[in-house]
Amino acid sequence: MSRIAAGDARAFEELVETRTDRVLAVARRMLGNDAEAEDVAQEALLRLWRQAEKWDGGRAQISTWLYRVAVNLCIDRLRGRREDSTPDVPDSPIPAGQQHTLEEDDLRKFMDDALQSLPERQRLALVLFHFEDLSMAAVAEMMEISVDAVESLLARGRRTLKQQLQPAWQEFLPDRND
Amino acid sequence: MIDRQEIMAKGTNNAKGLKRLDTVLAVYGSNPAEWPDGERAGLEDMIGADPSAARLLDEAVALDRVMEHAPAGKASEALKRRIVAAAVDDGGIDARVIPISVARSRRGRGLARDRTAVWPAAALAASFAFGLYLGLSGLGVNTVDQALEFASLDVISQETDDLDLLPTGNGGDQDSLL
Numbered sequence: 303m304s305r306i307a308a309g310d311a312r313a314f315e316e317l318v319e320t321r322t323d324r325v326l327a328v329a330r331r332m333l334g335n336d337a338e339a340e341d342v343a344q345e346a347l348l349r350l351w352r353q354a355e356k357w358d359g360g361r362a363q364i365s366t367w368l369y370r371v372a373v374n375l376c377i378d379r380l381r382g383r384r385e386d387s388t389p390d391v392p393d394s395p396i397p398a399g400q401q402h403t404l405e406e407d408d409l410r411k412f413m414d415d416a417l418q419s420l421p422e423r424q425r426l427a428l429v430l431f432h433f434e435d436l437s438m439a440a441v442a443e444m445m446e447i448s449v450d451a452v453e454s455l456l457a458r459g460r461r462t463l464k465q466q467l468q469p470a471w472q473e474f475l476p477d478r479n480d
Numbered sequence: 481m482i483d484r485q486e487i488m489a490k491g492t493n494n495a496k497g498l499k500r501l502d503t504v505l506a507v508y509g510s511n512p513a514e515w516p517d518g519e520r521a522g523l524e525d526m527i528g529a530d531p532s533a534a535r536l537l538d539e540a541v542a543l544d545r546v547m548e549h550a551p552a553g554k555a556s557e558a559l560k561r562r563i564v565a566a567a568v569d570d571g572g573i574d575a576r577v578i579p580i581s582v583a584r585s586r587r588g589r590g591l592a593r594d595r596t597a598v599w600p601a602a603a604l605a606a607s608f609a610f611g612l613y614l615g616l617s618g619l620g621v622n623t624v625d626q627a628l629e630f631a632s633l634d635v636i637s638q639e640t641d642d643l644d645l646l647p648t649g650n651g652g653d654q655d656s657l658l
């Protein structure tokens with residue numbers, strides 16, 4: 303960060319190389335839209351560049367800071383969407399006629415739809431804990447809630463996904479009859 | 481003979497145990513390494529002994545496999561270049577060390593801009609020189625003469641009847657061809 307703060311764009315380029323994927327993944331899973339996720343990733347990293355001179359290394363890790371900024375940008379965008387229109391959330395992401403032999407692309411689509419249909423905070427808790435492998439305490443800190451509250455969000459989110467994706471996950475059940 | 485109270489107590493404990501397992505799976509997922517340390521061994525014992533518990537774990541594993549399909553997106557090289565270029569152009573920090581990729585693209589942009597500016601002027605100059613050459617060499621007059629020659633040939637060909645090209649062996653009798 304000291305190199306970046308000194309205006310070393312090559313150091314910033316190294317940081318972009320190593321961190322963009324993770325920031326993009328959080329944004330993609332929160333927003334369900336590639337183009338918006340790229341905008342968020344770009345904005346989060348640019349904010350890091352702009353604030354590098356004032357960076358307090360002891361206070362926050364770069365990755366935590368980036369997650370936080372990306373999450374806030376995602377939440378702003380989600381709020382903007384809500385003001386624009388009511389989202390069309392499917393009752394069940396898997397159409398009745400397509401519940402067998404799901405292909406990879408279908409699974410991605412159904413999983414994405416189910417994730418996007420979750421309430422924002424449940425989705426955020428799942429994205430950070432389950433997909434980004436952050437600790438429960440880190441998620442709690444980032445979301446500014448208690449660990450118990452994170453556990454509750456995770457349990458509700460995962461139970462909803464289990465219900466919505468039942469036709470999909472049933473295909474992966476082992477055969478216990480032998 | 482098994483004590484009836486013992487059976488009822490065991491059943492209650494099983495129900496409680498299953499409920500707790502269901503909650504742990506909902507919060508932490510199917511990987512026992514993620515489960516709370518104090519509960520892991522007991523829950524694993526229960527899964528080994530109780531088919532209902534094993535079934536709950538199977539379902540959690542299957543759901544995790546579906547959840548792996550949540551799209552994450554991968555940062556393209558174009559996006560990374562765009563972020564670095566935006567940072568260098570940002571102006572918030574004076575970029576003192578510029579990455580080669582950005583420097584190259586800037587040089588490329590500069591050349592492209594220069595070429596765009598030079599092209600109309602060069603075309604105008606070439607056009608002027610060519611006009612001057614035509615005027616001085618008298619080539620324009622010759623060209624007009626040649627054009628008149630071709631025009632007269634065209635008149636001749638229109639006047640020539642197709643019958644002139646027929647073989648003359650039969651004396652050019654037109655009726656014999658009919």
